[in-house]
Amino acid sequence: MRQVAVVGALLCVLVGCSATPVDGAVSPTPSGGTAAAASVTPRGPLGQAAYQSELTKAEKSLAVSLRTLSRAQTAEGLAQAMGELSKALNGASGRLAALTVEGRLSAVHQLLQDRIGVAAYKLSDSEQAELDARCGGSAYTSQKVQRRLRTDLAPALAALTKLKLNFGSTLPNPGAAPKPERPENGETLVRHGETGIGRLSITNGTSKDVAISVVTDGKPPRDPHVMTYIRAGKAAAITRIGGAYHLYYKSGAEWSSDRRQFGSGCSFQKFDQAFGPDKSWKINLEPTVTGNAATSEVEAY
Template identity: 55%
Template sequence: MRRWVALCAAVGLVAGCGGEAAPSPVATSSSTAAPAPTASAPAAGPLSTASYQSELTRIDQVLAGPGRALTRVRTAEGLSEAVSTLAESLNTIAIRLSALTVTSRLTGVHALLQERIGVAATRLTSSAEKTEEDARCGGTAYTSQKVQRQLRADLSTALVQLQRIKLTFGRTLPDPGSAPEQVRPDNGEVLVRRDLEGMGRLKITNGTTKDVAISIVSDGKPPGTPQVMLYLRATQSATVNRIGGAYRLYFKSGTDWDADHRKFRSDCSFKKFDQTFGKNQAWQIDLQPRPGGNAATTEVEAY
């Protein structure tokens, strides 16, 4: 359990924060992907341009099944499996390419293609677990499209060089289109404000390296129905006034903000402060774990 810093000072007519003494002087209160196809033995070399194109066309077919599987998954687990299968297919292709001998005209682009396929395979292999986590944040379809765009980006320099000498490769790769525009709210932007108002005040300092969305939730209410939701950029501060009644604090962090659904699509985490914050009080919260901090937090389900 990690501890953060919460400071309380009375406002209005309240003479103190109430409750027991703080324990620290810091504060006062699915679809399953198909298995990787097996490539047939490469042709003898050195290969001419026409023969090399034939090899590239056959290799493209090795990618066709895993590529389609990547676009059809419906669960986070299925997406992770599809990513792993695609990585295995790329490794199979890399082995096949390494066995080819080409003419001197093709040597440079052939080496570049092997390199970029290796980069793509390594990235997919290392990101399979994170992909599954991100799919639970931003959704399976959105995360799959990110994987598809990254794959094309990893291979792009080789594809361009092949095109310059009238060779084609990657026709079976899925094309998710352009990435949606990234929207990052301003620091301190109020994302939700419901009618309930009072004399409470909360100053929040985001001492972390990630943006966060703070939810001020009336005590007893679920985190998805905050009276106030506030966006804080990394290392920035903001203050919320006119908070009504006793409340709990939830905060989610991550990257790639989804303005429509008010959530992060990648690297997300969800926490709540264990304590309840009293009504008509002023609090200061520092979202950075510190030794001796008196504000314990707990991981919670996504909201």
């Protein structure tokens, strides 16, 4: 093989090497690349109209992922949609980075890439959103994610608008965030069914607000006899409890009266023991090694 290679080289010297490749040959390019690499070479400098065209293309590349996010129906679906949108945003940012724009557009061009990068990074961490969706509902949590996306991109969108450039018009708009709610300590959120002489005194020794549910024997936790809100570090009493019952409580933040759910940082517990009718009980929700009432985690309700 060495002799063949040398002969070929000598032949080239003797007869002269053409600068034009023969039919079917592939022209070498620097660093082992091919001519196709030229397609990703930054173009420009782009003016207003040409840059707007590229912005429109970038936004269209996000359309499917944005729709998937807004239509997520489960916690798992929401996490997957966030991951897909994160990848799509990174792809759009890469395409924009390959462009060269006129000097007056350079600052907003860089700002847009930066803000897209921030949004993509936050969407890539979907674990907390998936947990929140399990307690606050996937639709509610998806709307939170959509609002955060708009907030992350807002500085760039505002700067583009000042230059009469359009980007972000297809972003989902879930509307304003609901106003914060925090019921009064001891406020009764639900009460139905027969009343009795049972009484329950609860001390919430934890750092989170709780909604504690008295659930009549045989009923699911979503259908409580009484549900009472107890703020962190506070105590309250539930009276006129009728019949034997089980005790459930959920804790978290971002309470919604309409859904009777927390929106983030949730946990769901049930006391293992049953509570007999027409008796008075005292409960402290703060975990302790000397406690005599075990609890277990339960599915979201």
